[in-house]
Amino acid sequence: MGQLFDHKEIFAFGSGKGGVGKSFLATNVALVLGRKGRKVLLVDADLGGANLHTCLGIPAPEANLSDFIHHNRPIQDTIIRTPFENVWLISGGQDILGIANPKHTQKMRLLKALQEVDVEVVLLDLGAGTGHNTLDFFLVADKGVMVVMPEPTSVENAYRFIKSALYRRLIVLASDPAVRDLVEKASDRRNDAGIRTPAELVEQVVKMDPTTGQMLRDSLKQFRPRIVLNQVRSLADIRIGFAMQAACQKYFGLEVDFVGYLENDDQVWRSIRTRQPLAAMGGGKLFRSFETIAFNLLSNQQLKPE
Amino acid sequence: MKPLHQQNYYEILGIPREATPEQIRKAFEMSKQTFESNSLATYSLFSDEENREILTLTQKAYNTLFNLNLRQAYDQQLQSEEQTSTTKRKTKTPASPDKPSIQSVSSQEDDLPPMGKNALQPYIAGTKPFDGSALKAARLLAGISLDELASQTKIRKTYLSYLEAESFSSLPASVYVRGFVKLVAAALSLPIEQTAQDYMNRYASATQPGQAPHGI
Numbered sequence: 163m164g165q166l167f168d169h170k171e172i173f174a175f176g177s178g179k180g181g182v183g184k185s186f187l188a189t190n191v192a193l194v195l196g197r198k199g200r201k202v203l204l205v206d207a208d209l210g211g212a213n214l215h216t217c218l219g220i221p222a223p224e225a226n227l228s229d230f231i232h233h234n235r236p237i238q239d240t241i242i243r244t245p246f247e248n249v250w251l252i253s254g255g256q257d258i259l260g261i262a263n264p265k266h267t268q269k270m271r272l273l274k275a276l277q278e279v280d281v282e283v284v285l286l287d288l289g290a291g292t293g294h295n296t297l298d299f300f301l302v303a304d305k306g307v308m309v310v311m312p313e314p315t316s317v318e319n320a321y322r323f324i325k326s327a328l329y330r331r332l333i334v335l336a337s338d339p340a341v342r343d344l345v346e347k348a349s350d351r352r353n354d355a356g357i358r359t360p361a362e363l364v365e366q367v368v369k370m371d372p373t374t375g376q377m378l379r380d381s382l383k384q385f386r387p388r389i390v391l392n393q394v395r396s397l398a399d400i401r402i403g404f405a406m407q408a409a410c411q412k413y414f415g416l417e418v419d420f421v422g423y424l425e426n427d428d429q430v431w432r433s434i435r436t437r438q439p440l441a442a443m444g445g446g447k448l449f450r451s452f453e454t455i456a457f458n459l460l461s462n463q464q465l466k467p468e
Numbered sequence: 469m470k471p472l473h474q475q476n477y478y479e480i481l482g483i484p485r486e487a488t489p490e491q492i493r494k495a496f497e498m499s500k501q502t503f504e505s506n507s508l509a510t511y512s513l514f515s516d517e518e519n520r521e522i523l524t525l526t527q528k529a530y531n532t533l534f535n536l537n538l539r540q541a542y543d544q545q546l547q548s549e550e551q552t553s554t555t556k557r558k559t560k561t562p563a564s565p566d567k568p569s570i571q572s573v574s575s576q577e578d579d580l581p582p583m584g585k586n587a588l589q590p591y592i593a594g595t596k597p598f599d600g601s602a603l604k605a606a607r608l609l610a611g612i613s614l615d616e617l618a619s620q621t622k623i624r625k626t627y628l629s630y631l632e633a634e635s636f637s638s639l640p641a642s643v644y645v646r647g648f649v650k651l652v653a654a655a656l657s658l659p660i661e662q663t664a665q666d667y668m669n670r671y672a673s674a675t676q677p678g679q680a681p682h683g684i
């Protein structure tokens with residue numbers, strides 16, 4: 163029975179802003195999990211900017227995601243072995259045309275196929291930005307991880323990402339056109355309905371239609387993004403993770419888990435230049451941080467202040 | 469989550485009613501950091517003016533709750549406001565969306581109004597199908613928390629809450645869901661086959677092909 167219910171988990175790594183370390187984090191978390199004996203599948207879902215193979219230090223594989231999406235190749239045939247124990251990869255499509263925009267049914271087919279693959283954890287590396295594909299993958303994952311750097315541009319885009327994901331989630335739930343309208347309106351901050359935050363939006367919907375309102379409220383409760391701070395340089399930087407939690411609580415009415423941080427480290431670019439994943443070298447300053455993040459993600463825990 | 473001006477001091481600080489002075493102090497320190505001017509954490513969410521407004525409220529909340537006497541008086545006031553609002557609510561039609569002006573801080577899932585022993589009657593009599601809310605009602609009637617149910621059934625707590633909330637897209641494939649529902653029904657002494665069948669009907673109609681499942 164344990165087998166049956168130990169259903170696999172899908173983690174998605176998103177960010178809003180590009181270049182903040184999603185692929186770097188996903189790769190190293192995969193390696194850490196692999197070393198601990200978990201079977202892991204990395205999926206390069208950065209449609210259009212695929213580079214996970216490079217993070218793993220292997221040449222672009224011939225088989226990739228686009229074969230599955232566009233040429234109906236069985237998912238098994240697109241999975242390749244990596245040099246690292248227990249870690250498999252589905253590489254991103256290299257054909258620039260077509261793949262960047264799979265249809266809804268194609269995405270669903272992919273998710274279904276991923277459920278069938280014989281691994282314990284699937285890590286989806288998403289592209290930057292708030293496109294529908296990215297948001298949908300983030301929303302269907304069991305756990306969505308936001309990578310944020312402690313700087314205004316990254317924080318701003320992270321919040322925009324959370325907000326877009328949230329509204330996309332709510333809009334699908336609202337079948338009543340009037341409620342839908344309101345959700346759409348509220349997603350523009352300067353709306354004339356006087357709604358400033360998602361928390362206020364839900365209150366408004368409750369007044370219009372208590373049943374739907376309650377549904378949206380429940381949906382908000384279940385949406386629990388994780389935050390990882392990357393490239394921190396001081397204790398003050400780390401505290402920003404906790405402060406972002408408090409800010410999300412007040413603004414979005416959302417519980418957000420702060421699951422870990424990574425120090426800014428010169429080793430990182432050296433590892434990327436030599437195409438040797440950091441966690442493969444074992445030890446290292448950041449290794450513990452990857453372990454913490456992996457542990458917190460698997461066990462639904464988070465960092466505690468102080 | 470209520471708009472700020474409707475929140476009580478506990479909600480403003482984001483702490484439970486029974487918070488210790490130490491928790492209160494920590495929560496206050498955290499809000500000072502979060503909502504200070506030029507705060508990176510609120511960048512693009514709250515303006516400096518809004519940050520100031522929140523800080524002022526947090527300061528008030530802290531001043532009251534950190535002082536034992538003031539806190540006692542405040543708790544009493546909260547309690548009596550809650551009582552009047554529940555009696556007000558009782559005299560209204562059940563469908564009224566009105567909410568009491570002050571509610572206890574409870575982000576917990578077991579946040580349903582108290583139910584009578586016959587809350588499950590319509591399901592058992594067959595006038596309502598066993599759905600997610602029936603599972604929840606049965607669990608609450610049995611006085612079992614999600615954690616307890618999880619350890620009893622060996623089903624993850626998150627899945628149990630998805631079952632109750634009918635977040636079908638967050639659940640695994642249907643064979644597993646059926647298995648889950650049966651285990652839950654058994655643990656809560658519900659008619660097993662009936663519950664599984666009703667629940668899976670809802671599952672099937674919500675996840676029919678061509679229709680976007682919840683959460684997408």
Ligand SMILES: Nc1ncnc2c1ncn2[C@@H]1O[C@H](COP(=O)(O)OP(=O)(O)OP(=O)(O)O)[C@@H](O)[C@H]1O
Nearest residue numbers: 180181182183184185186290393425426427430431
């Ligand atoms: N902790 C760190 N310390 C130092 N440099 C880092 C750290 N993390 C990431 N970097 C640098 O940031 C670069 C971008 O990382 P990465 O490619 O993982 O970002 P990404 O979010 O996946 O980008 P994209 O949005 O383009 O997919 C890396 O090449 C590396 O040089």
Ligand SMILES: [Mg+2]
Nearest residue numbers: 184185186208
């Ligand atoms: Mg990347």
